Amino acid sequence: MTDHLIDQELLAIRHCPSCRGTLPERPTPPALVCSKCGLQYPVRDGIPVMLIEEATPSDR
DSSP: OOSOSSOHHHHHHOBOTTTOOBOOEETTTTEEEOTTTOEEEEEETTEEOOOGGGOEEOOO
16 A cells, blocks of 8 residues: 555656646645645545646645
8 A cells, every 4th residue: 555645657747737847745635736836736536636726825
């Protein structure tokens, strides 16, 4: 069993739709947080919601 929410192969090719930054995962609350622009994309039922309209600013 893995500690990751999302398959690491998917994370390796996933980029922020807003700025193309990398998206490390945050476990609580589950989200992918852009390392460049700071937008956070929610992960619902193990599926990242990669819509800019669903993203919220993070406090990093």
